[in-house]
Amino acid sequence: MRSALRWLCLLILLNAGSARAADAPTAPGPTLSRTILALVDLREEKTIRLTRIHGMAEMPLNHLGLSVVYWNVADGLPDPARYPGLRGVITWFAGEPFADAGAYIAWMGRLIDQGVRCAVLGQPGVRQSAGGKPVPLALTNRFFARFGLRDDDGYSDLTYKSRPVVMDALIGYERPVMGVLPGYPLFRKIDARFTSHLVMRRGDDTATDSHLVVTGPTGGLVTDGYGRYYDPELNRRLWILDPFAFFRASFATDDLPKPDVTTLSGRRLYFSHIDGDGWRNVTEAAPFAKDKLSSADVVRKVAVEPFPDLPVSVAPIVGDVDADWLGTPESLAAARRLFALPQVEPASHTWTHPFQWAFFQDYTPQKEAVFLTDRGGPKRSLLERMTGRGGLYDAASAGGEGADLGRYAVPRAYLQRPFDLDQEIGGALAYFTRLAPPGKAATLVQWSGDTSPFESALAAVRRAGGRNMNGGDARFDADYPSITTVPAIGLPVGAERQIYSAGSNENTYTDLWTNRFYGFQNLIHTVRNTDSPIRLKPFNIYYHMYSGQKTASVNALRRNLEAARAAELAPVAASTYTRIAEGFYTTRFEPLGDRRWRVWDRGALNTLRFDRASVTAVDAARSTGVLGQRHHQGSLYVALDPAVPHPVVALMEVERGDTPPAAPRPYLIDGRWAFWGLSVEGEGEGFAVAASGYGDGTMTWRMPRPGRYAASVERDGRILWAAEVETDADQTLSLTATVMAVEPVTLRVRPLPR
Numbered sequence: 001m002r003s004a005l006r007w008l009c010l011l012i013l014l015n016a017g018s019a020r021a022a023d024a025p026t027a028p029g030p031t032l033s034r035t036i037l038a039l040v041d042l043r044e045e046k047t048i049r050l051t052r053i054h055g056m057a058e059m060p061l062n063h064l065g066l067s068v069v070y071w072n073v074a075d076g077l078p079d080p081a082r083y084p085g086l087r088g089v090i091t092w093f094a095g096e097p098f099a100d101a102g103a104y105i106a107w108m109g110r111l112i113d114q115g116v117r118c119a120v121l122g123q124p125g126v127r128q129s130a131g132g133k134p135v136p137l138a139l140t141n142r143f144f145a146r147f148g149l150r151d152d153d154g155y156s157d158l159t160y161k162s163r164p165v166v167m168d169a170l171i172g173y174e175r176p177v178m179g180v181l182p183g184y185p186l187f188r189k190i191d192a193r194f195t196s197h198l199v200m201r202r203g204d205d206t207a208t209d210s211h212l213v214v215t216g217p218t219g220g221l222v223t224d225g226y227g228r229y230y231d232p233e234l235n236r237r238l239w240i241l242d243p244f245a246f247f248r249a250s251f252a253t254d255d256l257p258k259p260d261v262t263t264l265s266g267r268r269l270y271f272s273h274i275d276g277d278g279w280r281n282v283t284e285a286a287p288f289a290k291d292k293l294s295s296a297d298v299v300r301k302v303a304v305e306p307f308p309d310l311p312v313s314v315a316p317i318v319g320d321v322d323a324d325w326l327g328t329p330e331s332l333a334a335a336r337r338l339f340a341l342p343q344v345e346p347a348s349h350t351w352t353h354p355f356q357w358a359f360f361q362d363y364t365p366q367k368e369a370v371f372l373t374d375r376g377g378p379k380r381s382l383l384e385r386m387t388g389r390g391g392l393y394d395a396a397s398a399g400g401e402g403a404d405l406g407r408y409a410v411p412r413a414y415l416q417r418p419f420d421l422d423q424e425i426g427g428a429l430a431y432f433t434r435l436a437p438p439g440k441a442a443t444l445v446q447w448s449g450d451t452s453p454f455e456s457a458l459a460a461v462r463r464a465g466g467r468n469m470n471g472g473d474a475r476f477d478a479d480y481p482s483i484t485t486v487p488a489i490g491l492p493v494g495a496e497r498q499i500y501s502a503g504s505n506e507n508t509y510t511d512l513w514t515n516r517f518y519g520f521q522n523l524i525h526t527v528r529n530t531d532s533p534i535r536l537k538p539f540n541i542y543y544h545m546y547s548g549q550k551t552a553s554v555n556a557l558r559r560n561l562e563a564a565r566a567a568e569l570a571p572v573a574a575s576t577y578t579r580i581a582e583g584f585y586t587t588r589f590e591p592l593g594d595r596r597w598r599v600w601d602r603g604a605l606n607t608l609r610f611d612r613a614s615v616t617a618v619d620a621a622r623s624t625g626v627l628g629q630r631h632h633q634g635s636l637y638v639a640l641d642p643a644v645p646h647p648v649v650a651l652m653e654v655e656r657g658d659t660p661p662a663a664p665r666p667y668l669i670d671g672r673w674a675f676w677g678l679s680v681e682g683e684g685e686g687f688a689v690a691a692s693g694y695g696d697g698t699m700t701w702r703m704p705r706p707g708r709y710a711a712s713v714e715r716d717g718r719i720l721w722a723a724e725v726e727t728d729a730d731q732t733l734s735l736t737a738t739v740m741a742v743e744p745v746t747l748r749v750r751p752l753p754r
Contacts, residue, residue, distance in 0.1 A: 001530065026669030028600045031258055031588040031752055033087035034067050039098040042072045049235040049452065049491055052122070058488035060243040061481075063536060065258035066251060066584050070492060076168050078109050086111070088219065088251045092121040101126050101135045104112025104144045108727050112146050118219040119250040120147070121227045144187070147221040148194030148214055154186030156202060156210070166199035168337065171213065173242040173480050175229045182225025185232065187211045195249075195716055197241070198226060213241060220250035228484075237484040244534070257597055257649065259587040260609040261489055261580050262535045263570075263637050265747065267335055269538040270569040273469070273501070275446055276316035276349040278546025280331050285551040296334040298548030303343060303557050309695025310564055313574035315337045315347035315446040318428050319414035321435075326414065337437040342742045346436040347444040348428040353413035353447035357457060360411065365418045371410050408449070415662035421457060426464030443632035444575040446470050447498070452570045455494030467578040469676040472500030472708045473508055477525035486536055489581050498582045502540035503527070506547055506556070513546065520547065521556035524563050534633055539569055570672055571694045572701055579604035596650035599640065608649060610636040615653055617661035622650035626677055660702045660732060666749070669732060671699030674739055686750040701749070706731050708752040713746045714735045724752065
């Protein structure tokens with residue numbers, strides 16, 4: 001019921017917003033292209049998930065507002081007509097993937113002639129055909145000329161005398177050019193329109209100068225070995241070049257508004273989610289061990305109930321709670337108690353907890369039968385032979401031989417009945433919706449096991465009306481000191497898309513739940529590093545129920561939650577983040593001229609970012625549907641009004657240091673809640689706005705005039721909180737409404753007589 005009322009309220013406001021924007025067109029004109037086509041060779045890299053472009057380049061491209069689509073060159077060259085308005089192409093080959101390199105050179109040339117920009121990293125793929133036949137140098141140089149270069153058919157293979165004579169700020173991002181350097185070809189620059197970021201010379205001989213990293217009007221090129229460094233001993237990758245700067249120059253993104261998934265209401269977005277693994281584990285943590293509480297009950301007592309201001313999505317496994325599988329009255333009651341809490345969103349960690357999703361892509365009961373010959377018999381859950389690894393299995397303890405399951409000994413946790421994809425996805429969502437209180441629905445599937453669902457599994461989520469998340473395992477700390485382990489927003493899987501979590505769970509901090517059970521407290525380092533010097537990810541606390549099993553893990557979890565409570569955040573349910581992430585891929589910008597854009601198809605995404613914007617602000621007179629703006633780290637974050645389906649954002653220049661900028665009507669600077677349906681009242685000095693959120697409503701607004709204001713929070717005509725507040729010296733109005741706003745409220749601010 002509560003959820004229904006919330007959506008009814010939002011629908012009313014959306015209709016009101018539509019009326020206010022009635023003059024907006026019903027379809028966009030030409031829109032700015034945000035699509036980058038990645039050419040990959042899956043004969044070499046096997047899956048898109050494992051490619052260099054997805055693992056290293058896609059996150060910086062996402063940060064720049066760009067969406068990546070993939071094409072496997074093993075299937076030939078794609079028809080560019082498949083990608084209307086394409087912005088760019090990226091390649092990062094390790095070898096020579098083309099049977100006809102000449103055809104590829106011509107294909108790329110046609111795209112560049114049409115204004116498509118290209119970024120070439122690693123091997124260019126134009127020196128020889130896949131069969132080993134060399135490509136004539138004259139033909140190869142047609143390709144390199146597109147990047148302002150000529151290959152002079154020289155090569156420095158002994159580089160002990162080589163040194164950089166040009167090396168600007170784009171080079172040395174995570175590792176300087178040092179040590180034993182890779183060999184490199186002799187590239188001459190033949191086009192002054194291109195900028196050389198790295199030029200190598202042998203000794204003092206200027207005739208040996210080679211331009212290894214360049215950017216210009218057609219894109220950019222990075223010579224193999226000079227874009228990233230790989231340490232095989234530590235299995236560690238580090239960027240040599242600054243990928244943000246390189247891709248910004250290569251794809252000319254300064255004119256592109258960036259759909260931003262990290263920020264809401266001017267604050268860093270926060271969400272948390274729990275996978276159900278270890279639900280029934282008996283805790284060892286004091287003082288709960290004496291009562292033999294389950295890990296799920298301990299997590300509720302120490303990490304959920306004490307933090308009503310921090311929403312969390314709880315995803316049990318049906319097999320752990322249903323009596324027809326391995327559930328007990330106690331495990332079922334634990335789920336009901338958690339789902340009843342206002343800050344808890346019910347979610348699903350599937351029905352039987354698949355470990356290796358690829359095993360079930362072409363599933364037959366016969367394929368799984370080998371795992372049912374275990375000495376315990378088919379009716380015994382293999383979870384009972386758990387080795388203490390929190391959902392990972394020791395092959396020696398499982399018995400039987402069958403498919404290659406990698407680190408897993410069985411394909412899923414519960415094998416009593418044949419696998420059923422619809423039951424696994426839609427059935428589990430429906431089960432947990434029935435288990436939750438009226439008005440709450442389970443819509444989020446949190447992927448289990450290797451978190452690598454196949455296309456049909458993702459499609460099953462969509463058919464069930466749900467959202468999906470997990471995978472990615474973002475780490476950026478002393479053990480993972482590189483943005484190369486900070487993943488993209490999501491992964492295309494056929495025609496579907498997997499949304500990654502924004503942080504890694506405690507498994508990666510505890511050696512797969514085998515030791516260092518305090519390790520999850522180090523999450524805070526990734527949280528800090530992905531927020532500064534640039535914001536790359538939301539604050540995400542993601543863990544399993546077995547964190548309630550150990551004293552050290554309970555303490556680590558509480559430290560993370562206390563850090564979140566102390567931070568300036570805008571908390572949302574995990575499913576809300578997935579809808580925001582989905583909006584990143586669908587958002588379109590229609591340019592209206594003079595730094596003005598209409599926004600289309602953004603879904604739940606309501607923040608745009610403009611970089612290099614210290615003296616840029618929203619032009620309120622030429623904008624519609626803008627809630628607010630805030631400068632942070634040199635960027636301008638613009639909050640859009642969800643009640644306006646097609647907002648228009650216009651920018652203007654302001655005086656340096658004029659932050660927050662003046663405006664003729666009130667606007668939001670930052671707030672803990674989500675806001676929508678902003679209406680200006682009186683002579684533009686007061687306003688009303690709908691809001692919802694978790695915890696007290698701490699917020700800051702920029703008012704058009706200084707003075708005292710009466711603020712109130714109402715629901716259904718009843719005042720829940722009221723106060724008189726006064727602007728400070730720069731006309732900002734700060735207030736904290738001590739109200740529970742999980743259910744929507746209305747905030748009103750009116751000027752008091754002077």
